[in-house]
Amino acid sequence: MSMPARLALWLDLIRWDRPAGWLLLLWPTLSALWVAAHGFPGWHLLAVFTLGTVLMRSAGCCLNDVADREFDRHVKRTAQRPVTAGRIGVKQALAVGAVLALAAFALVLTTNAAAIAWSFAALAVALLYPYAKRVVSMPQAVLGVAFSFGIPMAFAAVQSRVPLLAWVLLLGNLFWVLAYDTEYAMVDRDDDLRIGIKTSAITLGRADVAVVMACYGAYLALWLLALAPRGLGWPFWLGIAAALAQALWHWRLIRDRTREGCFQAFRLNHWVGFAVFAGIAGGYALK
Numbered sequence: 001m002s003m004p005a006r007l008a009l010w011l012d013l014i015r016w017d018r019p020a021g022w023l024l025l026l027w028p029t030l031s032a033l034w035v036a037a038h039g040f041p042g043w044h045l046l047a048v049f050t051l052g053t054v055l056m057r058s059a060g061c062c063l064n065d066v067a068d069r070e071f072d073r074h075v076k077r078t079a080q081r082p083v084t085a086g087r088i089g090v091k092q093a094l095a096v097g098a099v100l101a102l103a104a105f106a107l108v109l110t111t112n113a114a115a116i117a118w119s120f121a122a123l124a125v126a127l128l129y130p131y132a133k134r135v136v137s138m139p140q141a142v143l144g145v146a147f148s149f150g151i152p153m154a155f156a157a158v159q160s161r162v163p164l165l166a167w168v169l170l171l172g173n174l175f176w177v178l179a180y181d182t183e184y185a186m187v188d189r190d191d192d193l194r195i196g197i198k199t200s201a202i203t204l205g206r207a208d209v210a211v212v213m214a215c216y217g218a219y220l221a222l223w224l225l226a227l228a229p230r231g232l233g234w235p236f237w238l239g240i241a242a243a244l245a246q247a248l249w250h251w252r253l254i255r256d257r258t259r260e261g262c263f264q265a266f267r268l269n270h271w272v273g274f275a276v277f278a279g280i281a282g283g284y285a286l287k
Contacts, residue, residue, distance in 0.1 A: 010096055013065065013082045014058035020270050022057040024180065027273030028173045029053055029150030031280050032166065035227065036158035039284040045157055048107045053150060055104035060126055060146075062097030066090050067130035075191040114156035122149035133198050140185065140200040144177035145170075165226060172222030179215035179247075180269040182208060183254055186262040209254055216247035216272075223276060232283025239279015243272045 015021055029049050033041040040046075065083040073084050082088040101123070108119045125146045132139035148170045155166040178200065185192070185201035186208060192199050204211050224240055246268075253265040 009082050009088050013088055013093060013096060014061050014100070016058075020267050021061070022054045023270035024177075024273060025057055025147055025150060026050065026053045027270065027277045028148065028169070028176075029154055031273075031277045032151040032154035032169060033158065034277075034280050034284055035165070035169070035230070036155040039287070040281075041154075041158060045111070045154075048110060048157070049150065049154060052104045052107045055100045055107070056122075056126065059097040059100035059104065060129075062093045062100070063127065064130045066093050066097075075188050075195070077188060077191075108153075111157040112160055114160045114162070115153050118149075118153045118156045118162065122146070122153060125149060135198070137198050137203045138178075138200040139198060140178050140181040141174070143181055144174035147177045148173040168222060168226045172219045172226065175215040175222070176219035176269075176272070179212045179219065180266050180272075182212050182215070183250070183262050183266040183269070186254065186257060187259050187266070209251070209257070212254060213247070213251055216244075216250070220244055220247070220276075227280065230283075231287070232280060233286055235282030235286060236279040239275045239277070239282070242275035242279070246272045246275065 011017070026049075030046075033045060033049055037045075065081050068078070069081075069084045069090070073079050078084060083090065083093050105119060108116055125142070126149075129139065129142045129146050132142040136142060151170045151173060152162040152166045155162050182200040182204070185199035189199070189201045192202060200211075201208050220240055220243055227236065230236075250265040250269075253261040255261075
């Protein structure tokens, strides 16, 4: 196989043409950086956490596709993934993932001892998630921790410590991950029931839409309560309002539980995180 063809397969493996996944990780991480630094955190940390987010999400795709290759072939949406379809071998996919994870770790090494230490905990949670759906009735909660670990790492990199505020923001972000990943699970509910995978959409049953909306509310309420005392002014409140308006729109998309509506809601969720980040960054810029 030629190198350009191999590269095209690797890019397909890491979902390079579908940036929504790493954007969902990026916005809460950058929000935490701005909060920890009381404004712009500097170009070095911005580059480290932006590139690190892209690299770790890409590495996670490699591991997830290897772990789920036997399940994915029975799901309409995932049957043609490179590992599942046999276009990339397991060893090659794991090697690509390892290189990407090591590159991300190299970036962390340019920060400080606290961030380096927390990166091992983040890696452990990321490694656990692909196997959680075999034993946990709501594996989306495990993903919520994994997708929120950029928050304590951002505080560690800026302040060399992880204060209570970071954990409150992580908890709030976990609720957001539960909301959008349940929407994602609703797309594949029929397939997952047939092959025996555990997901929040299956566990919640007909309560799925109500719980998704409750999770959006908990996310925004926790971030609002945690950050309102910081005096970020009208940009922050506008950002929260914009995120809330999107959440209400998502209710219209998912209320009938159609595959198309649920997938559209999931795919556009990164704009919710962007609205909150823009409000935080704008608030600090005007202080």
